[in-house]
Amino acid sequence: MSQINIAIFGIGNVGSTLIKQIADYNKKSKTQNLNVFCIANSTLALFQENATEGWSANFESQAYPYSLDDVYAFAKKIRGQSRSKEFNDFNTDAEPPSPPRRGAGGEVFLAVDVTASPEFVENYIPLIENGFHIVTANKIANTLSFEFYQELRVALELNNKKFLYETNVGAGLPIIETIKNLHNSGEEIHKIRGVFSGSLSYLFNTFSVEEKSFSEILLEADALGLTEPDAREDLSGKDVARKLLILGREVGLTKEFTDVKVQSLVPKELNGQTTLPQFRESVKTLDAIFAENKSKLGADEVLRHVGELDLKTQKLEVKLVQESKTTALGQTQGADAVFEIYTESYGDQPLVIQGAGAGKAVTARGVLGDILKVAQSVN
Ligand SMILES: NC(=O)c1ccc[n+]([C@@H]2O[C@H](COP(=O)([O-])OP(=O)(O)OC[C@H]3O[C@@H](n4cnc5c(N)ncnc54)[C@H](OP(=O)(O)O)[C@@H]3O)[C@@H](O)[C@H]2O)c1
Known part of the structure; x- marks a missing residue:
């Protein structure tokens, strides 16, 4: 089963509905697991693999103040597990395979922005440079100066990363x-x-x-x-x-x-x-x-x-x-x-x-659609 590792920023109307939709998706999918490993609001984050089930209570009891470095550190841990698993799976006597097999699991990372925050947008380029694809419902990044618009796309190109934002206009409508x-x-x-x-x-x-x-x-x-x-x-x-x-x-x-x-x-x-x-x-x-x-x-x-x-x-x-x-x-x-x-x-x-053209259910569904498009393009 392939795996996409997801950090979700924003747990308001759209974010919390998205988490529920991902949990339902995982129950039905036989080929792909959406591994939500970070669920965050503006101050706290819960770090836990496959965190969607019972996330709200766990967030209450276990979330703590975080920075992006914590996100990268947890992602590194997942990467490490995946590589050593592949190494064992292949039973090679040399180095672990590099680059990893496409769709092998631990290597695909995605940050989902379901905030309306201008500050969070400042994290996009650092996230991309640290190996994350971006899916966003937040319109800010695409409406800042044209200079930033281009800078973001150059970073995506250089790092071979995807950026999808279907819900920026018309919520879930294509x-x-x-x-x-x-x-x-x-x-x-x-x-x-x-x-x-x-x-x-x-x-x-x-x-x-x-x-x-x-x-x-x-x-x-x-x-x-x-x-x-x-x-x-x-x-x-x-x-x-x-x-x-x-x-x-x-x-x-x-x-x-x-x-x-x-x-x-x-x-x-x-x-x-x-x-x-x-x-x-x-x-x-x-x-x-x-x-x-x-x-x-x-x-x-x-x-x-x-x-x-x-x-x-x-x-x-x-x-x-x-x-x-x-x-x-x-x-x-x-x-x-x-x-x-x-x-x-x-x-x-x-x-x-x-x-x-609005509503948390249709918007979250549009965000999930973008997540699956990224998954399809990298697996
Ligand atoms: N609702 C719709 O119908 C719809 C349709 C299309 C697009 N959208 C877009 O979807 C996005 C989310 O909408 P919503 O209705 O879900 O908003 P919301 O209910 O106000 O929730 C916003 C969430 O973002 C978090 N947040 C704010 N700043 C953050 C930061 N710097 N880092 C991490 N998390 C942060 C908030 O956490 P705190 O509580 O800690 O502040 C909160 O959990 C918006 O950009 C909106 O324009 C919404």
Whole structure:
């Protein structure tokens, strides 16, 4: 049975769901073991091989303050065991085999970033240089300066390591891989348009068709756990801008975050120095603004918050638009994300990918999918 050794950083919504999914995967798989040997949050780590079963109680009782050196030291121990096992398995009378057989087990190491931490991203290059592939749900590394974006890819190339991040855009939906495949196969991509955010999708899908004020729907979305604790983070459009930048870089643009034109939906007077309680008290200020937007809609139109990447003009924009009910974007429901990809071969009828664009289960499944892709490429 082949083995992939995994260190998981982040045990929040996505991280803890991922650990459960890995435990279930291991029970079913007859050919491959995902050996989680490190489970960490921002301060503590549990080091134990095959740690997924009963990890939460073990974390409570056995996790301790750690640094990356502890991770490397534990990985070295696993490597050593694997090499001496291979040596015995082969019963050679010379040195242990070097390089090790592919898929032999102890040699493949992977770090999974399921934090939202800018600090943790500083560990990527050291991890890569210490033999780790990286899988991440964290968008930060792909949206820092283009200089860092390139530096990271040079480190990956030099160390022959993989870096997968499908869940950076559209959670579990196959957006990045689809766009990468089209781009790498020479297909000319003209435009990508989408409702990138589950929370903004819910807000405008509901507001466009129901006779309720915007603030009422915002409160409903909060109660359903769809918005960030501070809804201004959703309404600012910055998260959508990050996702748009990631897609733009995927198709070869060398843009920076500041190149994305973002229409914030937070009025100036509720931004800046306003505290969260003050924002909540004044949230009804939004009602008149969005009621006016709604009053301008034609009979066959709805409001949608979209991210748009035009490859011809090289413009990246996040904005509120009046959308025809007949398009894929105009027909979204609930909190779905939807992406329209216009290319040379698809012509005027875009390739459409739609579905839940957030949620811990679909995101963890997407991260697990990336882990298995790395495993497949190295075994
Ligand atoms: N939830 C979704 O639907 C979704 C969809 C797509 C992508 N994502 C992305 O997935 C990531 C995780 O989201 P989440 O909802 O699971 O977040 P979360 O519930 O807030 O959990 C974050 C975890 O990261 C840990 N952490 C923070 N800084 C760290 C550091 N420097 N080193 C190690 N661990 C650290 C936190 O530990 P402490 O408690 O010690 O701070 C916590 O365990 C985010 O980047 C998010 O954008 C989420």
